[in-house]
Amino acid sequence: MPEPEIKKMPDWYFETLFQLETPVTNWPDEFVILSAYTTTGEQWSDEVILEADQRLEQELKQRGGWFVRITGYSPHDGHAEPGWALVIPFDEACDMGLRYKQDAIYCVKGDALSVTYCDTRRALVPVGEFRSRL
Numbered sequence: 001m002p003e004p005e006i007k008k009m010p011d012w013y014f015e016t017l018f019q020l021e022t023p024v025t026n027w028p029d030e031f032v033i034l035s036a037y038t039t040t041g042e043q044w045s046d047e048v049i050l051e052a053d054q055r056l057e058q059e060l061k062q063r064g065g066w067f068v069r070i071t072g073y074s075p076h077d078g079h080a081e082p083g084w085a086l087v088i089p090f091d092e093a094c095d096m097g098l099r100y101k102q103d104a105i106y107c108v109k110g111d112a113l114s115v116t117y118c119d120t121r122r123a124l125v126p127v128g129e130f131r132s133r134l
Contacts, residue, residue, distance in 0.1 A: 009104070009115065009117075009125060012074060013104060013115045013125075013127065014115075014127050014128075015074060015075060015076065016072045016073065016074065016106075016127075016133070017072070017073055017074075017075050017133045017134075018033070018070050018071065018072055018073070018130075018133050018134050019070070019071045019073060019080075019134070020068065020069070020070055020071075020134065021068075021069045021070075021071075022068070022069075024068055024085075027108075028066055028087050029109065029110065030087065030107075030108065030109045030110075031066070031085050031086060031087050031088075031107075031108050032085070032086060032087075032088055032090075032093040032105050032106060032107050032108070033070055033072065033083055033084070033085050033105060033106040033107075033108070034056075034083055034084060034086075034093060034096060034097050034100070034102060034105040034106075035053075035056075035072070035081045035082065035083030035084070035100070035102060036049070036052035036053045036055065036056040036083075036100040036101075036102075037049055037052070037053065037081040037082065037083070038081075052100055052101075053082065055100075056084065056096075056100055057084070059096075060084055060086055063086075063088075065086070065087055065088075066086065066087050067084050067085060067086035067087070068084070068085050068086075069082060069083075069084060070082075070083055070084065070085045071083065072106070085108075090107065090116075090122075091122075093105055093107070094116065094117075094118045094119075094122050095118075097118035098118045098119065102118050103117060103118065103119075104116060104117050104118060105118060106127070107124055108130045111129050111130050111131050112126065112129070112130065113126075113127040113128055113129065113130040113133065114126050114127055115127055
């Protein structure tokens with residue numbers, strides 16, 4: 001029986017730009033970018049979004065290690081989602097994304113930006129250069 005065809009990822013994953021609250025001069029060699037904001041296609045109240053983001057921040061603080069605030073946004077309509085860049089193994093990052101009800105997360109290795117679904121379709125899909133999107 002043939003494998004089911006994986007639906008093409010939405011274009012906005014490939015158009016996203018990023019903004020930092022504070023400059024970062026020394027990026028880790030590998031890190032992920034994830035958010036606890038509203039999952040695509042759903043509507044959450046501001047209170048639910050804020051609470052999820054605060055829980056994620058607290059989890060990152062308890063984990064320790066490097067993490068910074070980073071916001072992904074659309075250059076077309078200005079839609080923005082504050083998130084976090086952090087150092088964490090790939091599968092743990094996808095699992096964390098699922099816990100915070102995310103469809104996908106970004107992964108950066110060197111300057112190569114990729115995106116992956118958090119669910120069973122986990123596979124890095126190249127997006128482009130990370131630093132050119134800052």
